Amino acid sequence: MSYKFRTVRVRGTDLIGTIARKHGSAAEIFETSKDPSTSVVPVYFQATGEIRFFDRAVLEDVVTPAG
Numbered sequence: 316m317s318y319k320f321r322t323v324r325v326r327g328t329d330l331i332g333t334i335a336r337k338h339g340s341a342a343e344i345f346e347t348s349k350d351p352s353t354s355v356v357p358v359y360f361q362a363t364g365e366i367r368f369f370d371r372a373v374l375e376d377v378v379t380p381a382g
Contacts, residue, residue: 322377323358325369331377332358335366 321334335357355368 323374324377325358326373326375330360332360332367334374335359 320336322331323334324331353370355370356374357366358369358374359366
């Protein structure tokens, strides 16, 4: 089973991290209310070694340059 890390940036900040996933499975999503648009996902920051939770709406994919 392939495993891919998804690098994301927190909108409006310089914070860049990786969606924290268990190996070989989808990211865990934590519902914060009955409205699925308020779900949060864990993001791992390698520089500090911490995992922080963010609403999916404030995360954007970081595209790495090809080459």
